[in-house]
Amino acid sequence: MSNISRADSLVILDFETTGLSPNMGDRAIEIGAVRLVNGEITERFQELMNPGQRVSAFIEDYTGISNDMLVEADSCEVVMARFADFMGDDNLIAHNASFDKRFLDSELERIGRYYNGEFSCSLLLSRRIFQDAHSHKLGELVRFANIESSGGFHRALYDSEMTAKVWMKMLEDIGERYGVFDIPFELIKKLAKAPKKDIDKLLLSYAG
């Protein structure tokens, strides 16, 4: 898989986990991802994985993923090896990417796998592009952008698909408002880090 450094060929991923911090012993329990090419979802990946520890009642309730389901799943090591093959060196997107990147790095390090893609964050971008949204939680952004939803949040594939749709809505919005339709990943990364006051200037510099 070649590294295509453009915003129109991406892997959008989402982890469900035992908790918030791999540094505190938390592990992944599900990975979901879609590959987005030219604005279309071309591939999907979703697997549960057995973290080797019981998950809390909170996580069972929050995700709908039970300990019984995880006992039947392949180990994190086996599943993450398959996921590493899936994502290749594509650039990556996640909602609140700092969270998913910590788990991706932690789980891949355990199996000696690495990736060459770059990460960007739909949460950071939405705070700049959808500044009128009263919340930037994934579910709230789906409503804000009038994206059709069955409400199945907190499962990895569903959340990655919703993140992909929010992502495409933001790119559409940039096209409509600024006339910028061909957005390199380098610009995405700049946008996600730029002060809000600089967003107009940055995008207008790419227009025309």
Add this chain to the structure above:
DNA sequence: TGCCAGGCCCTCTTTAGGGCCTT
């Protein structure tokens, strides 16, 4: 013993604090 994330972002800021977002 008791506690336990971490990065971003705003503001009553910068010698800091607290809310937002992810599970």
